[in-house]
Amino acid sequence: MDDMLLPAIQARYACRRFLPDPLALEDVASILEAGRLAPSGFGLEPWRFVVVGDADRARVAEACFDQPPAATAAGLIVIVALVAQLDPQSDYVRARFDAEARGAANEPVYDAYRAVYRSDSIAAWAIGQCNFAVAHMLLQAAHLGLASCPIGGFDSTLLARTLHLPDGEVPALVLAFGHCAHAAPERLRKPLA
Amino acid sequence: MDDMLLPAIQARYACRRFLPDPLALEDVASILEAGRLAPSGFGLEPWRFVVVGDADRARVAEACFDQPPAATAAGLIVIVALVAQLDPQSDYVRARFDAEARGAANEPVYDAYRAVYRSDSIAAWAIGQCNFAVAHMLLQAAHLGLASCPIGGFDSTLLARTLHLPDGEVPALVLAFGHCAHAAPERLRKPLA
Numbered sequence: 607m608d609d610m611l612l613p614a615i616q617a618r619y620a621c622r623r624f625l626p627d628p629l630a631l632e633d634v635a636s637i638l639e640a641g642r643l644a645p646s647g648f649g650l651e652p653w654r655f656v657v658v659g660d661a662d663r664a665r666v667a668e669a670c671f672d673q674p675p676a677a678t679a680a681g682l683i684v685i686v687a688l689v690a691q692l693d694p695q696s697d698y699v700r701a702r703f704d705a706e707a708r709g710a711a712n713e714p715v716y717d718a719y720r721a722v723y724r725s726d727s728i729a730a731w732a733i734g735q736c737n738f739a740v741a742h743m744l745l746q747a748a749h750l751g752l753a754s755c756p757i758g759g760f761d762s763t764l765l766a767r768t769l770h771l772p773d774g775e776v777p778a779l780v781l782a783f784g785h786c787a788h789a790a791p792e793r794l795r796k797p798l799a
Numbered sequence: 800m801d802d803m804l805l806p807a808i809q810a811r812y813a814c815r816r817f818l819p820d821p822l823a824l825e826d827v828a829s830i831l832e833a834g835r836l837a838p839s840g841f842g843l844e845p846w847r848f849v850v851v852g853d854a855d856r857a858r859v860a861e862a863c864f865d866q867p868p869a870a871t872a873a874g875l876i877v878i879v880a881l882v883a884q885l886d887p888q889s890d891y892v893r894a895r896f897d898a899e900a901r902g903a904a905n906e907p908v909y910d911a912y913r914a915v916y917r918s919d920s921i922a923a924w925a926i927g928q929c930n931f932a933v934a935h936m937l938l939q940a941a942h943l944g945l946a947s948c949p950i951g952g953f954d955s956t957l958l959a960r961t962l963h964l965p966d967g968e969v970p971a972l973v974l975a976f977g978h979c980a981h982a983a984p985e986r987l988r989k990p991l992a
Contacts, residue, residue, distance in 0.1 A: 610825065610826075610829045610943065611829055611832060611833060611836075611939065611942075612807055612833060612935075612938055612939050612942040614805055614807075615833050615836050615935055615938070615939065616836070618836075618838070620838065632803065633803075636803045636804055638991060639804060639991065640804060640805060640808050642988055642989070642991055643804075643808050643809070643811075643986070643988065644934065645811070645813060645934075645937065645949055647951045649987065651988065651989050702989075705987045706987065708984075708985075708987075718952060722952070727923060730920060730923035730924065730927065731923065731927075733927060734923065734924075734926055734927020734928070734930055735927070735930065737927055737928065737930035737931050737934070738930050738933070738934050740931070741837065741838075741930070741931050741934030741935060741938075742805075742808055742934060742938075744838065745805055745808070745934075745935075745938065746804065746805050746808065749804075749805040750803065756838055758840045759911060759915070791901075792901075793836070794842065794898045794899060794901075795835055795836065795844065796835070796844050796895075798831060798832065798835055
C-alpha cells in the first residue's frame with residue numbers, strides 16, 4: 607500500500623515548533639496556488655488567503671494565544687471565509703455561477719443553491735468549505751519539503767481586527783509553515799476498521 | 800510554478816459522468832487510507848467512511864437525486880460525520896485525547912475542547928472537518944489516475960436510512976470515483992489576486 611499512497615499525504619504531520627529559517631517566496635506562491643485549485647461546493651470558492659506580513663506576525667500569533675506553531679512559524683497564512691458574499695443575491699455568487707454555467711443558463715445551479723442556502727448556517731458551511739483549500743495547502747507544503755500546522759484555536763474577533771477584515775469575512779483557520787524544529791511524531795490514527 | 804505544484808492537485812477535477820469500468824479493490828483501500836491520514840481539529844477524526852456495496856448503490860444514487868456522477872460512478876464512498884461521539888463526555892473523545900496526549904496528562908486538550916464545544920454547532924463543525932478527509936481522498940484518487948466527484952447535494956435523511964446510520968451520525972458528503980467518461984473540463988477559478 608505504502609508505495610501507492612500519495613507521498614505528500616505520508617509526509618505531512620502537524621509541526622509544533624518551527625525553525626527561524628525563512629520561506630522562499632515561490633514556495634509561498636505555490637502553496638497559495640494549491641489552495642486556489644481546491645474544490646468547493648457549488649464552485650463558490652468561499653475563501654480568501656491572507657499572507658501575514660512581518661508587521662502583523664506578532665499580533666496574529668497573539669490572536670492564536672501565542673501557541674508555539676503560530677509564534678515560531680516562518681510563514682503564516684490566514685484562510686478567511688467569505689460569508690456575506692454567499693448571499694444568493696450577491697454579485698459574487700452571480701459571477702461564480704455565470705462562470706460555472708460555462709455559457710449555459712445558470713438557473714439550475716441558482717435553484718439548487720437557493721434550496722439549501724440558510725443565512726443562519728452559511729458561516730459554518732463556509733468555514734467548513736475552507737478546509738478543502740487548507741488540505742490542499744498542507745499537502746502542497748509537504749510536497750515542497752516544508753512542515754506545517756493548521757491552527758483552529760484563535761480569538762476570531764481579535765484576528766479579524768488585526769487583519770482589517772471587512773464585515774462578513776470570518777477567519778476560518780490559520781496555517782503555519784516553515785522548517786520544523788523537531789522530528790515527525792509517531793502518527794496517531796484510528797484504525798481503518 | 801507548474802512543475803512545483805503537486806501533480807495530483809493539477810490532475811483533479813470534478814467528473815460529471817463515469818464509465819462502467821470497475822475499480823480495483825486496492826485502489827479503494829488506498830483512497831480510504833488517504834482519508835484516514837487526514838488532519839482534524841483536536842485530532843478527533845470525527846468521520847467514518849462507508850463504502851457503498853452493490854446492493855445499496857441504486858438507493859444511494861437515488862438519495863443523491865440520481866445526479867449523473869452518483870448514478871454512474873464505479874465506486875461510492877459516503878463520508879459520515881460522527882456528531883454524537885463528539886460530546887466531551889464520550890468514550891470516543893476520551894480515547895482520542897488519551898492518544899493525542901501521548902502518555903502525558905490529557906487535561907490541557909480537554910480544557911481547550913470544552914471551551915469551544917457547543918452542542919448546537921457541533922454537527923456543522925464535524926461535517927466541515929470531514930472535508931479534510933474528502934480532500935485527501937480526492938487527491939489520492941487523482942494520484943491513482945482515477946477521476947472523482949464530491950457530491951454535497953443529497954437527501955440526508957434518506958441517505959442515513961439507506962446506510963442504517965445510527966442516531967448521531969450524519970452524512971457529510973458522497974464521493975463518486977471511477978474512470979471519467981469525458982475529458983477534464985477547462986478549469987474555472989477566481990484569480991489569485
